[in-house]
Amino acid sequence: MQIEKSGRASSRDNSGAPVPVTWWAEARPVERLCHATGLLLILSGLAHLVVFAVDGGPWDGPVSWRKPVTFGLSFGATLIAITWVTSYLRVGPRLRTVLLAVFAADCVVEVGGITLQAWRRVPSHLDMETPFDTGVSMTLAVGGGVLVVLLTVFALASFRNPPAGPAGMSLAVRSGFAILLVALASGAAMIARGVVLARTGHQEAAYHSTAPLKPLHGVSLHAVLVLPALAWLLSRTPWSEAVRRRIVAAATTCYVVAVIGAGVWAVLTY
Incomplete structure (x- = not known):
């Protein structure tokens, strides 16, 4: 066992790489935050599936309950997956903490914007009809760009050094x-x-x-x-x-x- 700079005990394999955490009690605060946030996003998606069952309406198209359902489930699962998978990467703990925190916030913004527009009964993406809708649409577009940058950084880290x-x-x-x-x-x-x-x-x-x-x-x-x-x-x-x-x-x-x-x-x- 070794003690990392954060003070948390961390097991290491024969190559010296940190072994990913496996228990909630051992998880870092940012990991707990990301897992909890991902779970809330999944629950939001499931809740909107119930809303769709009650309210009805089209499943396809730019205005439907499908979007808060699928995006809530997808972003929630992806946030939890990235939090877990990046524990195998050889990335500095501080850098990983910052990247995961920004990623979690961005996931909330994306799902929140999509959900807001679904309740307003207007398209969430590519809607330039009013200044407010344009602002939401461009926020989602910028958020998508942030996601690309963050996930590309993690991808490059996985290619640079073999994951544990x-x-x-x-x-x-x-x-x-x-x-x-x-x-x-x-x-x-x-x-x-x-x-x-x-x-x-x-x-x-x-x-x-x-x-x-x-x-x-x-x-x-x-x-x-x-x-x-x-x-x-x-x-x-x-x-x-x-x-x-x-x-x-x-x-x-x-x-x-x-x-x-x-x-x-x-x-x-x-």
Whole structure:
């Protein structure tokens, strides 16, 4: 055991890398904050699913209860996943604390803006109809840019030094972040294309322009949770490290194929 500068005891593996925390009591304050925030966002998504069941209305389209449901669930799960997965990265504790705190705040802003507009019965993204709606839309766009920067920093950290963890975790984390970059690129492309159309007076076209890229964005977004979770679950089995690495590699290959398929569909329907 070693005592980090924060004063918390931390186990280290044979290479000297910190072993990720596994118990709530041992988690840093920022980790507790992020997990609690992620859970609240998930609960918000589930609550709006109930609202949709009661209030009805369309599930698709720029104005629907789908957006606070899917964004609440997605941002909540992603925040919890990133908080957990980055514990395997060789990143300074202070830098990781700052990045996670900003990431959590940004997730709240994104889901909050989307939820606000859903209750106002107006589109959350690409809506330039009034000064207030433009302000919300641009805030969400800027928030999306902040997400890209933060997650890219974590991705680069995973590529710079091998992540710690059980057999297959390094591949799972690196692959998860690499695929996440695809999600960030597709999300940025949707926002950029939509903003251009909205600014040039093609508001309706802006709402529909994001459809081809949505499957690619959705599929690639959660690899950073699915693949590391698989590696973690396999570490609880009696299988050898070689077998576990092969399973993670096979799962990664399947995920990449799914992302490529969604990308091809996007190109064909764009």
